[in-house]
Amino acid sequence: MTGLASSIERRNGVSLWRQIADRILQAIANGDFAENAALPPEVALAERYGVNRHTVRSAIAALVQEGVLKAEQGRGTFVLSRKRLSYPIGARTRFSTGLQGQTSERHIALLSSSTEPAGRRIAEALGIAKGAAVIRLETRGEADGHAVSRATTWFDAKRFAGIEAAMAETGSITASLKRFGINDYLRQSTVLSARHADADDLAALDLQPGAIVLVTVAVNVTLDGQPIQFAESRFPAERVELRLLAGD
Amino acid sequence: MTGLASSIERRNGVSLWRQIADRILQAIANGDFAENAALPPEVALAERYGVNRHTVRSAIAALVQEGVLKAEQGRGTFVLSRKRLSYPIGARTRFSTGLQGQTSERHIALLSSSTEPAGRRIAEALGIAKGAAVIRLETRGEADGHAVSRATTWFDAKRFAGIEAAMAETGSITASLKRFGINDYLRQSTVLSARHADADDLAALDLQPGAIVLVTVAVNVTLDGQPIQFAESRFPAERVELRLLAGD
DNA sequence: TATAGTTGTCTATATCAATAGACAAATTTA
DNA sequence: TAAATTTGTCTATTGATATAGACAACTATA
Incomplete structure (x- = not known):
């Protein structure tokens, strides 16, 4: 600066x-x-x-x-270590393609999954009834063995039954969605904030207490505008910056 | 959450x-x-x-x-107080239009201005020679009497001589650029990070020490792609969230 | 081989941060 | 009015944070 x-x-x-x-x-x-x-x-x-x-x-x-x-x-x-990773955010943000050229190995690890009734916020985002069953995935993004993101993702349980198995197998959201007939999708909205990392983030992202995380809350939709995924992702601010893409 | x-x-x-x-x-x-x-x-x-x-x-x-x-x-x-302001970020991000409907009064206050030689980063972003003169503006964005952003902005001094006077007078970047024949411009790139507020941010944004700021580093360009402005903006994370716009 | 420069360890002291308990002061409710 | 609830103030104790100074251990260099 x-x-x-x-x-x-x-x-x-x-x-x-x-x-x-x-x-x-x-x-x-x-x-x-x-x-x-x-x-x-x-x-x-x-x-x-x-x-x-x-x-x-x-x-x-x-x-x-x-x-x-x-x-x-x-x-x-x-x-010892390097500059921050620059993580692109745009209409077609994908984890694995986003970091190409900056790291050699990257994938998403599934930490846990569960089915639960949708809260108001999630129901609205996914366009389903409040209380309807949703699948929640807890994941960690890794690049070159380093944790670079920690996300919580919700899907409509009726439409995407079994997606947790697909995620565990493929290590990729994009690949998992393909199994449900979704070959392309767009990021409809993203809201960005920052806060101190909580205990869960600290552990998953290997941070020291007091560290800051960037938080994105996003809704992904099919090409015809149907919401399919609601996600909150946390990025360690000391290791990652977000690069907003213009058109895409 | x-x-x-x-x-x-x-x-x-x-x-x-x-x-x-x-x-x-x-x-x-x-x-x-x-x-x-x-x-x-x-x-x-x-x-x-x-x-x-x-x-x-x-x-x-x-x-x-x-x-x-x-x-x-x-x-x-x-x-006593309210939810966070939601500040939109997109190709046509403008301070005054962005917060419409959320606040009644908003403007940009010019805190100080100076002319200095361009550092490497700024020269590259503006497409001018390293060491060439640039005008630096220190500004604060205010909405309803509350500070919601603190920015440092650089312009090519040759092309935008006197822009600090225009800013002081109009309280608007968009209006000031109009005086230099620029009626429309686009946000070419935005890089986002977060950190603890420094002493300067604390004072300008009326924050308590230890507060977190969201930081955007952006380049604005004319419609034909010519860079005109380089800016680093800080937003208090406890009062502002950034909403990324898809198309626009 | 000295010497200067640097990190590592130790002791001591003062202040801040956190816990604990007791009770006062003000407000609401039965 | 009496009781219950809630914030405000006080004392005391413990551990973490920060300062200060001295010196040991190690490295690089003149």
């Missing part, structure tokens, strides 16, 4: 070491440090952020724990 | 009261509590979140400070 070094805030409910860890993460994602480059020494960071050296050490310790940094006594502290 | 009550995490750098305040904010934005409705009593909230009543009180105190809640001794604690 072009921005100035934003200052660190005290007694606001977020500890200084967490704020500094966030800032370092952001700087890395931002490309301020080259891959494998050394971070400034602890005393320099402490001065830059206006805190004690030990506070900087707490931040670094957290990032070492997360696998982002590696500290070597006598040498310095080094950046 | 349909989700289960996600649990509260301890000793992670984010204090319990801040986490609970975030959860309450989210619940309000989510429509779980009607406007002017009473929150559950402190003891009930404490039990729900598995913390001490005093911890809940700290969270409530922060939200009272932020103007979201109002506590009345003997009666209860009440929700």
Whole structure:
């Protein structure tokens, strides 16, 4: 970013070491440090952020724990990892095709599935009666062995009975929908927000508590406008950015 | 959300009261509590979140400070404010037209402006030489007297000399561009991320430290594809959600 | 081989965050 | 009016957070 070094805030409910860890993460994602480059020494960071050296050490310790940094006594502290993935969002957003060229391996893992009555919001989105049975899938998107998304998806249970088996087998929503005669579909609407990751996201996305997730709530429809899928996806903001596509 | 009550995490750098305040904010934005409705009593909230009543009180105190809640001794604690604004993003995103029907008054305030040499990222986006002069505008979007966005915008200084005066006068990017012969323009690309608000955002958006901002980085182009504007906008996640438009 | 620079460990202290319990003050309800 | 409910205030205790200083351990370099 072009921005100035934003200052660190005290007694606001977020500890200084967490704020500094966030800032370092952001700087890395931002490309301020080259891959494998050394971070400034602890005393320099402490001065830059206006805190004690030990506070900087707490931040670094957290990032070492997360696998982002590696500290070597006598040498310095080094950046292990890369920039953020750029995840495209558009009318034809697909998980597997979206990350082409950025990662070599990607698939969706089915964590669990269940059938439940539709709440108001889901019933409206899918155009079915409130209380009608829907299938809920809990999934995790993975790229190169790293978790990059965590989603909850609902389908009309009557129309898509058995889709959980198809998902488990194929690891792909697109492929699963093909089995139900749907060869193409569009993203009708997307609503975007952000929040702190909850316990479930933390575990599934391998995040440290306090991390931020981008949240998309989307409805997919067939080419003639019939809603087929309602999904809420969470992306770790420190590893993923969303790139909005114009036309598509 | 349909989700289960996600649990509260301890000793992670984010204090319990801040986490609970975030959860309450989210619940309000989510429509779980009607406007002017009473929150559950402190003891009930404490039990729900598995913390001490005093911890809940700290969270409530922060939200009272932020103007979201109002506590009345003997009666209860009440929700003052509304759901999130839904801010549309699409090829023809405009600030003033986007929020129509949700707010009655809206405009963009020019906070400051300057001329500076273009950095690499901005030069590339605007299709000019690195180091060429660009005009930078710092602006705040306001709706009904509330700050809903904070943006930094760059224009080619050669082509748009004096645009800061036009912005100050009209309070509108669209109107200002008209003076330079641009009657229509499109959003070419948008990249989306989220982070903790920095000191500048906190002040401009009237947020409490620790708040989350949604960040969009966008390039606007003329109808024939010529880049005219590069902008980074920050939206307070607790007050704004972004609604992605399909066609448009 | 010194020397400077860097990370690692230890002790000590002050403040913040969270829990616990008791009771006061205000409001609503029976 | 009395009782129940709810927020407000106070004291006390524990653990996490942050600061401060000193020195050890390790690495690179002059």
